[in-house]
Amino acid sequence: MKPFFKCFVLNGIYQKFPPGIVAGIVNREFSQRPYVIGVFRIAPHMLPVPGFHGRDAGGKKKDEGERTVLEGHAGLFLVFNIVTKGPRMLHGLRKFAILGFKSCLFIPMSLKVLIVEDQFLEARSLSTMLKNGGHAVEGIAKSVEQALLILDKKKPEIVLVDILLKGEANGIDLARVLDRRNIPFIYISANSNTSTLEEAVATKPYGFLVKPFKERQILIALNIAAYRYRKHQEFISRQQKWLTSLLKNIIATDETKDEMVLSLIRALTSFLPFDFIMIDTDLRDSAAGAFFRYRRVDFDEYIRVDDDGDTINDIRKANRENRSAYFLDEADLRKEGFKSKLWVPLLKHWDVEMSIAFYCCNEEKYTADHLQLMNSVQELLGEVVGHIKTANAASRPGHKRNRSMAPNQLLQPKVGGIIGKSVKLLEALDKVSQVAPFDNTVLILGETGVGKEGLVKAIHQLSPRKDKSLVKVNCAAIPANLVESELFGHEKGAFTGAIEQRIGKFEQAHGGTLFLDEIGELPIDIQSKLLRAIQEKEIERVGGRTTIRTDVRIVVATNRNLLLEIAEGRFRLDLYYRINVFPIKLPPLRERREDINALASHFLQLYGDKINRGRMTITPEAMQQLENYSWPGNIRELQHLIERHVLQCRTGIIDRFDMPEPIPFQHWSKDVRELKSFADMDRDHIITALKRCNGKISGRGGAAELLSLPPTTLNSKMKRLGIKWPLSKA
Numbered sequence: 237m238k239p240f241f242k243c244f245v246l247n248g249i250y251q252k253f254p255p256g257i258v259a260g261i262v263n264r265e266f267s268q269r270p271y272v273i274g275v276f277r278i279a280p281h282m283l284p285v286p287g288f289h290g291r292d293a294g295g296k297k298k299d300e301g302e303r304t305v306l307e308g309h310a311g312l313f314l315v316f317n318i319v320t321k322g323p324r325m326l327h328g329l330r331k332f333a334i335l336g337f338k339s340c341l342f343i344p345m346s347l348k349v350l351i352v353e354d355q356f357l358e359a360r361s362l363s364t365m366l367k368n369g370g371h372a373v374e375g376i377a378k379s380v381e382q383a384l385l386i387l388d389k390k391k392p393e394i395v396l397v398d399i400l401l402k403g404e405a406n407g408i409d410l411a412r413v414l415d416r417r418n419i420p421f422i423y424i425s426a427n428s429n430t431s432t433l434e435e436a437v438a439t440k441p442y443g444f445l446v447k448p449f450k451e452r453q454i455l456i457a458l459n460i461a462a463y464r465y466r467k468h469q470e471f472i473s474r475q476q477k478w479l480t481s482l483l484k485n486i487i488a489t490d491e492t493k494d495e496m497v498l499s500l501i502r503a504l505t506s507f508l509p510f511d512f513i514m515i516d517t518d519l520r521d522s523a524a525g526a527f528f529r530y531r532r533v534d535f536d537e538y539i540r541v542d543d544d545g546d547t548i549n550d551i552r553k554a555n556r557e558n559r560s561a562y563f564l565d566e567a568d569l570r571k572e573g574f575k576s577k578l579w580v581p582l583l584k585h586w587d588v589e590m591s592i593a594f595y596c597c598n599e600e601k602y603t604a605d606h607l608q609l610m611n612s613v614q615e616l617l618g619e620v621v622g623h624i625k626t627a628n629a630a631s632r633p634g635h636k637r638n639r640s641m642a643p644n645q646l647l648q649p650k651v652g653g654i655i656g657k658s659v660k661l662l663e664a665l666d667k668v669s670q671v672a673p674f675d676n677t678v679l680i681l682g683e684t685g686v687g688k689e690g691l692v693k694a695i696h697q698l699s700p701r702k703d704k705s706l707v708k709v710n711c712a713a714i715p716a717n718l719v720e721s722e723l724f725g726h727e728k729g730a731f732t733g734a735i736e737q738r739i740g741k742f743e744q745a746h747g748g749t750l751f752l753d754e755i756g757e758l759p760i761d762i763q764s765k766l767l768r769a770i771q772e773k774e775i776e777r778v779g780g781r782t783t784i785r786t787d788v789r790i791v792v793a794t795n796r797n798l799l800l801e802i803a804e805g806r807f808r809l810d811l812y813y814r815i816n817v818f819p820i821k822l823p824p825l826r827e828r829r830e831d832i833n834a835l836a837s838h839f840l841q842l843y844g845d846k847i848n849r850g851r852m853t854i855t856p857e858a859m860q861q862l863e864n865y866s867w868p869g870n871i872r873e874l875q876h877l878i879e880r881h882v883l884q885c886r887t888g889i890i891d892r893f894d895m896p897e898p899i900p901f902q903h904w905s906k907d908v909r910e911l912k913s914f915a916d917m918d919r920d921h922i923i924t925a926l927k928r929c930n931g932k933i934s935g936r937g938g939a940a941e942l943l944s945l946p947p948t949t950l951n952s953k954m955k956r957l958g959i960k961w962p963l964s965k966a
Contacts, residue, residue, distance in 0.1 A: 347394055347458060349374060349392060351375070353378070366454070369458075380407075387413075396454075398424050399423055408439055426446065433799040440603075441813075456810065501513055508594065508609065512574070516591045517621055532662070563577060575596055578606055654687065665694075675789050679815050679819045686825070708751045723741050730778045737777075740775065748788070750791070756794040877893065922953060925942045
């Protein structure tokens with residue numbers, strides 16, 4: 237079908253809609269063939285739009301209250317050149333008169349929503365809000381058990397979950413099930429304290445609403461959640477295509493057995509984390525040559541691990557019983573000594589003959605996304621492992637085809653100024669190589685001085701935008717009254733002192749990358765405007781009347797605990813979920829002490845060359861000083877310390893460092909950033925009381941009296957928390 241309409245821009249808002257769908261809607265609605273003269277995309281926080289709701293059909297100006305008829309709704313406007321006949325409407329379509337046009341249809345984005353709420357009145361109110369917004373309510377569940385029954389029968393597109401529910405299981409338990417089933421969900425809760433937020437965020441929700449909320453807030457949250465889920469699925473799809481291309485290239489090459497194994501490992505490293513990998517080419521063969529076990533020791537360095545004899549063969553035999561891929565956490569892996577495991581069976585003639593097992597020794601856990609990615613290429617992985625099985629052990633002459641590089645092979649950490657091989661640093665670098673080629677928003681978390689800007693440069697250099705500008709903005713260094721002008725620009729005469737037009741950072745970064753450092757320092761009123769700029773990719777200059785489209789990749793960083801900022805009301809929850817698309821956490825230097833030697837040697841050589849000192853060294857005793865220090869200023873503090881001692885050193889050997897004095901109240905700032913769970917706080921509180929009472933629990937002067945608890949309650953708490961008196965020295 238040929239398009240019979242053209243899209244044009246009104247106030248900078250437009251999006252072409254598939255003409256076949258438009259034709260189907262229009263032909264059912266009107267008896268005569270209409271001509272669609274405009275299609276516009278509307279997002280909830282973009283209304284009211286001047287020219288749309290500024291005047292009614294007769295040209296009369298509407299008051300401010302009437303201008304927000306569609307606020308909170310998202311969808312498409314179809315503008316026609318004819319007048320509709322009568323009040324007939326399709327289900328889900330709304331008509332609005334617009335100045336200058338005869339008529340139009342509004343098509344809202346309708347979602348199938350499941351409500352999990354144990355309070356009847358709140359659930360009914362929420363259901364009414366959703367239906368008013370054009371969404372379909374698939375059901376209302378009062379408990380996790382009821383929700384699971386509805387999920388088995390129906391297929392909601394998004395779930396609204398209250399955290400506190402009737403029954404033994406709560407909303408966070410249900411969220412873990414939804415995450416495994418790849419169903420997006422939004423928390424609704426009256427509790428917004430930091431510990432609840434931290435526990436909730438760990439389940440990777442698509443939003444968080446604090447009761448009470450208005451209809452507009454819930455509709456905007458649904459729109460943002462749908463947007464994030466769509467972008468997340470697009471990211472997974474792009475990963476699948478890239479990994480498929482890499483695996484096909486491995487099959488097409490003429491490599492030796494060991495070379496093919498390493499090529500496969502390098503390809504997989506870019507898409508999921510692991511410290512240890514086992515590739516099994518034949519589960520029925522107990523010979524050592526049938527499987528390959530490698531341990532990762534650096535960003536792109538792996539060493540082969542020797543056979544463990546009967547132990548490894550027992551694990552391989554047990555794996556043959558599983559026909560489906562799965563992942564396990566630490567509780568299920570105590571015997572194997574790992575914290576998480578992902579196992580992928582590879583079928584041949586409907587039998588499990590080959591497999592790949594991934595193991596993590598750190599806090600990184602496997603998720604449903606990793607499982608989805610591996611299942612999508614399971615058949616192709618089987619072909620690669622089959623080629624490894626039949627490949628020659630020795631090299632043979634022949635032309636090797638050029639292969640596309642795996643994402644992690646494109647990143648050269650030492651060249652980019654990122655130095656170290658600690659597990660936590662490798663996790664961060666793996667995530668950089670995963671997300672850099674795509675346009676997803678990235679949130680970098682870490683204390684001051686950990687090297688966040690180095691990751692930003694790596695992301696930009698690995699992206700298709702590397703030939704465009706990387707614009708950096710330190711949000712903490714801009715006065716509050718100038719932030720909006722700095723980010724979005726201003727027109728001449730917009731305010732006192734605006735003697736000329738100024739181009740903002742968003743426009744300067746057009747086509748490139750915009751790095752917003754210390755985003756937690758932004759004033760709350762600017763955060764709403766930043767949210768729109770990121771979501772809709774358009775801005776308005778201060779004093780301007782038109783919107784300006786921007787094409788910018790956003791990378792943000794902060795050293796603050798944003799969950800604590802949200803709980804204190806200093807950071808918007810909707811902005812947090814908009815920027816928290818792909819978080820990367822950089823560990824502080826005290827958590828990667830094994831990298832101190834490499835970092836110190838790098839800075840020593842760097843500053844030694846600058847003053848022509850030649851080769852300089854650090855004695856083992858001096859290096860021990862560096863490794864024992866806590867480094868509150870992280871890499872930046874280490875860098876400045878080395879620079880100072882290079883200048884002061886009379887010879888080429890540094891045998892002692894004058895270490896900085898401890899920072900007062902350092903323990904206080906640490907407690908703010910590293911909040912303890914309620915269980916840990918209870919344990920510490922009870923232990924303090926026991927020490928004060930010398931282990932006495934009941935009676936006058938006992939710990940129960942001190943804590944205002946019945947002795948039986950205190951005893952049960954001690955048993956649950958594993959507290960025994962006398963306390964063990966460990």
